[in-house]
Amino acid sequence: MLEVKNARMLYGDLVAVDRLSFIIKPGDIFGLLGTNGAGKTTTFRMIMGLLDPTEGEILYNGEKVGYHNVNEIGYMIEERSLLTKITVKELMLYFGQLKDMEPKAILERLDYWLERFDIVDYKDKKIKELSKGNQQKIQFISAIINNPKLLVLDEPFSGLDPINTELFVEVIRDFQKQGAMVVFSSHQLDHVESFCEEVIVLEKGKAVIEGRLDQVKIDFKKQNIRIIGDVDIKKLEAIPGVDRVIENSNEIIVKIESELVAKHVFDYIKTCDHIMKYDVEQASLSEIFIAKVGHKVEKV
Numbered sequence: 001m002l003e004v005k006n007a008r009m010l011y012g013d014l015v016a017v018d019r020l021s022f023i024i025k026p027g028d029i030f031g032l033l034g035t036n037g038a039g040k041t042t043t044f045r046m047i048m049g050l051l052d053p054t055e056g057e058i059l060y061n062g063e064k065v066g067y068h069n070v071n072e073i074g075y076m077i078e079e080r081s082l083l084t085k086i087t088v089k090e091l092m093l094y095f096g097q098l099k100d101m102e103p104k105a106i107l108e109r110l111d112y113w114l115e116r117f118d119i120v121d122y123k124d125k126k127i128k129e130l131s132k133g134n135q136q137k138i139q140f141i142s143a144i145i146n147n148p149k150l151l152v153l154d155e156p157f158s159g160l161d162p163i164n165t166e167l168f169v170e171v172i173r174d175f176q177k178q179g180a181m182v183v184f185s186s187h188q189l190d191h192v193e194s195f196c197e198e199v200i201v202l203e204k205g206k207a208v209i210e211g212r213l214d215q216v217k218i219d220f221k222k223q224n225i226r227i228i229g230d231v232d233i234k235k236l237e238a239i240p241g242v243d244r245v246i247e248n249s250n251e252i253i254v255k256i257e258s259e260l261v262a263k264h265v266f267d268y269i270k271t272c273d274h275i276m277k278y279d280v281e282q283a284s285l286s287e288i289f290i291a292k293v294g295h296k297v298e299k300v
């Protein structure tokens with residue numbers, strides 16, 4: 001179990017992380033989200049034991065996290081930090097041995113992962129000869145080569161195409177099934193939503209949203225109704241509790257302030273002749289994120 005207890009990190013006068021607390025248990029996939037500069041990487045560095053919190057503590061299985069835990073942790077950092085002049089095989093031997101692995105075991109695992117990521121032919125290629133996406137796969141493999149019990153992934157999906165994103169998600173899920181703890185950051189909130197159960201959203205180092213994703217959505221209250229059919233937009237807009245009506249090319253989205261308003265919208269819809277679709281859904285994580293921290297965000 002990983003416990004972040006009241007962790008605070010100052011860089012001079014700047015409060016990068018402000019009294020943050022959360023727990024990750026075996027089998028949890030935990031999303032640490034936030035705008036640029038919100039404090040995610042600083043939190044990861046504290047979790048890895050690379051930075052000592054100014055206040056508070058980080059406990060791994062009940063003890064202060066530190067270098068002695070390195071063999072059980074896998075870390076994929078945001079910046080590409082691969083040694084580019086050596087081959088994939090040499091790089092993995094280097095990283096694996098830093099984690100006390102035997103060369104034979106490293107090479108066996110490397111073969112398995114190269115196959116799984118469909119890059120078998122790159123084993124003896126220099127890192128600099130690989131495309132950006134393939135370098136990212138190698139970076140991911142270097143984080144999981146030691147079969148970690150705690151996997152820390154800073155922006156693992158950035159720049160990946162949808163097929164490779166899905167591949168990364170599958171591997172992360174496999175680690176979850178084996179009982180690993182996974183904590184990751186991402187700006188692609190639709191991905192976060194599809195496979196992460198628990199989230200914290202940071203703003204200037206403070207948690208502004210936290211908890212199980214389903215509960216976060218219930219607490220947010222606002223919902224969306226998707227309609228395909230002949231409706232009068234003005235009549236929809238006039239219903240009390242309707243925040244906004246958006247006309248897309250093929251459907252109408254009615255944004256309502258709470259679940260109760262759906263009944264009034266439905267009462268109106270019953271009076272319309274041609275309705276092909278009427279769906280009520282909870283707000284997306286992206287909408288919740290923008291509502292909570294979007295006033296200061298230019299682009300998420």
Ligand SMILES: Nc1ncnc2c1ncn2[C@@H]1O[C@H](COP(=O)(O)OP(=O)(O)OP(=O)(O)O)[C@@H](O)[C@H]1O
Pocket residue numbers: 011014016034035036037038039040041042043078
């Ligand atoms: N070594 C450092 N010295 C001084 N300030 C730092 C240092 N590292 C980070 N900061 C500052 O701390 C704050 C949090 O930075 P951090 O890198 O943790 O954010 P982040 O959420 O990971 O951002 P991004 O999404 O852009 O990667 C920022 O204001 C940043 O400028």
